């Protein structure tokens with residue numbers, strides 16, 4: 422892996438993926454996203470990992486897709502390369518993904534963050550979809566996810582002007598879970614990951630799938646999936662252990678079975 426760094430922690434079972442192209446503000450070139458896809462696929466299959474954190478560095482989560490790599494491409498070349506297809510792995514990952522964001526999260530960087538499940542931001546974070554200033558538009562879900570996250574009027578403003586949102590504004594509009602001082606964002610993401618990592622991975626996976634379905638379906642279908650997933654947890658040992666522990670007034674021990 423050249424452009425990302427993966428570290429696994431045993432207790433709690435949390436994996437950290439760091440984007441590692443600091444000189445280019447972590448611009449997301451094709452190789453970086455291929456490495457990301459492969460890492461996510463492996464971590465999703467790895468029983469020793471329950472939650473994944475993705476982060477950049479203090480200056481940037483990512484300043485977008487790599488402009489230099491795509492500047493000269495024709496539409497047909499873009500279509501045939503279809504680099505955004507590698508991005509699909511982010512939303513296909515079954516384990517929860519927390520984005521820990523400091524500095525710039527722009528263009529594809531902002532779209533990447535919005536594809537994750539939760540976002541912890543440093544007070545220095547800046548979010549935006551500045552593609553319009555390059556004569557193009559968001560291509561990895563920005564027009565869809567930003568609109569659902571912050572509402573039509575604000576999404577229009579950001580996408581049509583390329584303005585940035587500060588961390589505080591992003592929090593106000595519901596784009597991020599929490600804003601913390603810049604030295605705390607990774608720590609805070611790890612705290613959140615730990616809390617989830619101690620819970621039943623079966624229930625966590627089904628809950629994540631059910632919430633995500635709310636973006637993709639009509640209410641009726643989403644409710645049906647949620648209900649089935651709820652019933653399905655009753656076939657797990659974790660559900661039995663969780664409810665039994667509650668009644669016996671002790672901390673449950675979840676095994677992912």
Ligand code: HXC
Nearest residue numbers: 444445446448484485486487488489527528529551560561
């Ligand atoms: C390639 C990039 C880059 C990018 C920064 N760099 N962003 N290279 N692609 N997206 C490079 C710069 O060229 C420069 O390298 C180095 O990183 C530092 O950047 P500076 O511009 O010198 O830093 P600064 O003045 O601090 O400005 C920071 C910035 C600015 C405001 C974030 O870099 C910027 O506007 N970047 C582009 C943001 C953007 O438009 N993103 C959307 C991309 S399109 P050199 O070697 O030149 O000094 C997109 C479409 C997604 O994301 C579609 C789905 C795939």
